[in-house]
Amino acid sequence: MxxxxxxxxxxxxxxxxxxxxxxxxxxxxxxxxxxxxxxxxxxxxxxxxxxxxxxxxxxxxxxxxxxxxxxxxxxxxxxxxxxxxxxxxxxxxxxxxxxxxxxxxxxxxxxxxxxxxxxxxxxxxxxxxxxxxxxxxxxxxxxxxxxxxxxxxxxxMLLLGRRTAEEKVASFLLALRDRYARIGRTSVTLELPMGRQDIADHLGLTIETVSRMLTRLDRQRIILIVPGGVRFLDLGRLERLAAA
Incomplete structure (x- = not known):
């Protein structure tokens, strides 16, 4: 009722x-x-x-x-x-x-x-x-x-299993990119309408860890953090990291 x-x-x-x-x-x-x-x-x-x-x-x-x-x-x-x-x-x-x-x-x-x-x-x-x-x-x-x-x-379940925090964040970004591509939204910039706390609660991490991993990927020139999302700079390295 x-x-x-x-x-x-x-x-x-x-x-x-x-x-x-x-x-x-x-x-x-x-x-x-x-x-x-x-x-x-x-x-x-x-x-x-x-x-x-x-x-x-x-x-x-x-x-x-x-x-x-x-x-x-x-x-x-x-x-x-x-x-x-x-x-x-x-x-x-x-x-x-x-x-x-x-x-x-x-x-x-x-x-x-x-x-x-x-x-x-x-x-x-x-x-x-x-x-x-x-x-x-x-x-x-x-x-x-x-x-x-x-x-x-x-x-x-696999994502929350035996992967490191960096691997989890990389996998999350790639999985979201694939979902966007399925609905016809392809771009080097990945929109992130969810906040970092949402990502943390999804991946079983703390917000501090998610922020640290995104910053590390940015410093390594794998992604670039931009307003509202991230821009992919080196998809090959990101994919290798996610598949580790």
Whole structure:
């Protein structure tokens, strides 16, 4: 059951339907929606609500009833989990085309917070499940997405395992670069909408260690720290370091 707080939060950020439909959506070809035909997209659009968040607003909280799914169409979200001892762990970051809420539990296991202005398509879970039952090819696409998320989770386990702090930071930068490339954003400058504390909580390091590792890579002329991100100067050395 949705709380009054959740309902008010959702109403406050819902902005109505976008002027362009699903067929014109700029992330359609990199999301699960790519499996649908034009007519099926019309059906999907009828199920969707377009939601806008300002930076630092919460899309859903850990423990909230998972009554909806969300497709990110703009911006970046931070996915966090509060541990039993009160510490925060950043599970990951959601980018364009990412689908949130595909897991089966009745409640969200993480919180999703906007790092930048964010827009998402919101689908009521029951209606979306009914659509999947009618469209097996959409289900296959969802399975592919789930497999991709499992691979990311396995990579994260490896990242937090036996690697040094420098190797972790190098791997994080390269993994984010690859994710940006997947959505068509390729550049020698890597945008970092997340703060260093977010990176630290994601990699299991302290903010001081993350800052020290980024500074070391900068001094070694492997990267250049610039406002809002880093610029790659020597990708080969960075890749060798990440693969160590």
């Amino acid at each position: 949705v709380s009054e707080h959740d309902d008010a939060r959702r109403r406050s950020c819902e902005q109505g339907r976008a002027e362009s439909g699903c067929a014109e959506c700029k992330v359609r070809l990199i999301s699960v929606c790519a499996a649908l035909t034009g007519e099926e997209l019309d059906t999907l659009e009828a199920l969707s609500q377009h939601v806008a968040l300002d930076a630092r607003q919460t899309l859903f909280g850990q423990g909230d009833a998972a009554m909806a799914l969300f497709n990110v169409t703009e911006g970046v979200l931070r996915l966090t989990r509060l541990l039993p001892d009160g510490r925060r762990h950043v599970m990951g970051f959601a980018l364009l085309g990412d689908f949130l809420g595909l897991s089966l539990p009745a409640h969200f296991s993480v919180s999703a917070e906007a790092l930048t202005p964010v827009t998402v398509c919101r689908f009521e879970r029951r209606a979306f499940t009914a659509l999947i039952d009618e469209k097996p090819h959409l289900l296959r696409r969802l399975h592919e997405r789930a497999g991709h998320e499992l691979t990311l989770a396995q990579d994260q």
